[in-house]
Amino acid sequence: MPVYNARIIVTLRSSILDPEGTAIEHALHELTYTSCTNVRVGKYITMNVEAESEENAREILDQACRKLLANQVMEDYSYTLEETEREPA
Amino acid sequence: MPVYNARIIVTLRSSILDPEGTAIEHALHELTYTSCTNVRVGKYITMNVEAESEENAREILDQACRKLLANQVMEDYSYTLEETEREPA
Numbered sequence: 001m002p003v004y005n006a007r008i009i010v011t012l013r014s015s016i017l018d019p020e021g022t023a024i025e026h027a028l029h030e031l032t033y034t035s036c037t038n039v040r041v042g043k044y045i046t047m048n049v050e051a052e053s054e055e056n057a058r059e060i061l062d063q064a065c066r067k068l069l070a071n072q073v074m075e076d077y078s079y080t081l082e083e084t085e086r087e088p089a
Numbered sequence: 090m091p092v093y094n095a096r097i098i099v100t101l102r103s104s105i106l107d108p109e110g111t112a113i114e115h116a117l118h119e120l121t122y123t124s125c126t127n128v129r130v131g132k133y134i135t136m137n138v139e140a141e142s143e144e145n146a147r148e149i150l151d152q153a154c155r156k157l158l159a160n161q162v163m164e165d166y167s168y169t170l171e172e173t174e175r176e177p178a
Contacts, residue, residue: 009133010133011133011135021134024134024157024158025136027157028153028157031153031156031157033149033152033153035138035139035140035149036136036137036138036149036153037136037137037139038135038136038137039134039135039136040134040135040136041132041133041134042132042133042134042135043130043131043132043133044098044099044100044130044131044132044133045110045113045128045129045130045131046100046127046128046129046131047114047125047126047127047128047129048125048126048127049124049125050124050126051124060122060124060125063122064117064120064122064125067120068113068116068117068120069113
């Protein structure tokens, strides 16, 4: 079966406060990087998905994101998929 | 001055163990998604950078990543930059 490399990004919705981003922004400003603003922090998750087709891999990923990786009340997710060479058995 | 939207990805180097990724992989397998393997977790940081030029914005971002956002002993970073419309004064 083909193996797909997935790169998933999970971000807080823009209406949700991001204290981690605010903390990073304050730290950047103290390091004199005052030109950096509107800092927001999300998660970047990579994984391999073995699936019969790209459509099948997308179904698995959507379910995984909805059930585990993203809290859809507060977060949005997006991902890209790329077929990789299957590792030799 | 132009404003650039930066999307920064900070990932653990492949030689570094990723317990968070392992925990997510176990949870996915318990949810029956056993086709998901090699899960790794990183950070995704977005920010606006006000700079005279794209080159200048890249200098600021490289310094911010090296000094604050990424621990270069264990992590790699990459980013993309995109010029945004300047907000009206």
